[in-house]
Amino acid sequence: MSETALRPAARVVTRPSTPRKRRRRSAYARRQGRAGLAFVTPFMIIFTLIMIAPLGYAVYQSLYTTKLIGGTSFSGFANYSAVLQSGDFWGGVIRVIIFGGIQIPVMLAIAFFFATIFDLGVARWGPLFRAIYFIPFAVPIVVSSVMWGFLLDPAYGPFNHLMNAVGFHNFNWLSGNLMIPSIIIIAIWEWTGYNCIILYTALKSVPRDVIEAAILDDTPLWRIIVRIKLPMVRPAIIMLVFINTIGAMQLFIEPTILNNYQAGVVTNTWTPVIDIYSTAISNGQYQLGAAMAVVLAVIVVAISVASLGFRGRRRGQQ
């Protein structure tokens, strides 16, 4: 028992200060290490089996080609050059970039507007509205796409009747020109509440005395919002840009489901994930699909790293 009593002291003494010393760790530190390893091992095993191994296998597969005659053979980067030269694939990438480039700023502006209202308490029944706005987060995207499909249905949808009543006849929310704007509306419906709650929590953590001082200086409210609150929640906004961008790049469910209400607009290559799905699963070109998945993963990671780098630089400047 006296040995256990010494443990914390031993830990302080043997805490490694140089890399050379780290190799000679005390029995105590080794035991600690084993315990720590035991705690993280279950997660690491499943994580390796489910994420690392399949991704590795996909990269491996993407270097091979199966031909009708001759079977499967190593083809180097042939699949990758096919993906990189595919106009359809890049067309899909550009489409989701346009989608995200409009949807994310508009949604964040709306979310920030309401988060500010709730934070300042300048509207009645704030808690009630906060709860209502969060409801779509609990609706699976398949279900919300089905609901919106009914609402926007070109022949029977109530929103179509609405446009008719306003004077736009033969209006089609799901036509080729309006499919992206319609999906933007749906995505704004789905995600504004979630973004709003996160911005609201971030705004709540702005110190009260800063705002009070500004009010005592007779600073107009809009200036308090733009000059004090907005900069203080910038980390939360950048995190949201990052999360929403990753989400937008994977656009899949909404166009797939809406296609059942208006056939012919959403093609097999409409978004990168639809392209990957139809290539790998529907057409059975596993290796080409795997190469596409790898390329899209690289694009997503590059965007993420760029936005994290942006955040790091901002923080460095301050």
Added chain:
Amino acid sequence: MSGASISAETRRERRRRERLAERDAAIPVELYGLKRGTVTALTTCCVLFALFTLAPVAWVIINSTKTQSNIFGSFGFWFASPFEFFHTFANLFRDIDGDGTYANWFLNTVLYSLSGGIGATVLAVLGGYGFARFEFRGSKVFFAIIIAGLLVPITLVAVPLYLAYAKVHLINSVWGMILPSMVVPVGLYLMRTYVELSIPRELIDAARIDGASELRIFLRIALPLMVPGLMTVLLLSVAGTWNNYILPLIIFSNNQLFPVTVGMGLWSQHAGNSGDANLYPLLVLGGLVTIVPMIALFALLQRYWRGGLLLGSVAN
């Protein structure tokens, strides 16, 4: 009896106190020097966006009571007779067009979400505690790899998983759905942050001095303190699996194994030419039945997810 009424009383008291404290913490609106009518105008904005948010939900509730012809023929935002709710509800338990039975899909969704969610929570709690309170060889590298996993969403892993499953015969296997649902890197990240903020090192060291084993320290000291964070991770991972579409779409070809999302996707594809099967009412009511448990769960556990979302934004 009296005990119950006293606790109800104190709970009401506490809620009142919290509300007063919140009001005291807020800056009185009068101080902002707003023009008259601003509060009314902003409240109107809130009402308009609330109408936009509630419109599809209201549409689903109203139209879950209609016949197929009334769903298309009558005004979308008001009821029409006959009242078909119970008839359609009974049809949720039948295989009406050969695609499968909604009730069966619903049970699958519950099974996948609960087992995946509980598994994910157990792994995240253990792993988060391990990374937060222990230093061991490779811990930094492992954690960096998991953070990288945050950037690779399940949609992108789905096709690689399919290729790997084809190799190890996990296509059309329940485990092929449950195991990936247990990998929630963001859950581990949240739990690590939570442990660092809420469980002092001194507390654990004190228990070690008293000779408690690491397992005992975890179960008796750390775990009770981790419950609020744990509930957040449970909620997020259950909701994540509940909503998952692309993974089950890819790995299941047996309709009996579908979760609700894939089943409804299939129905929406077939509803247009299902003839007499009348799939549209089922699609509407099925959607309603799918979202009610999730909204109830979020409402019941709202103090947890609020805390958890806060954690996510602060931690970043």
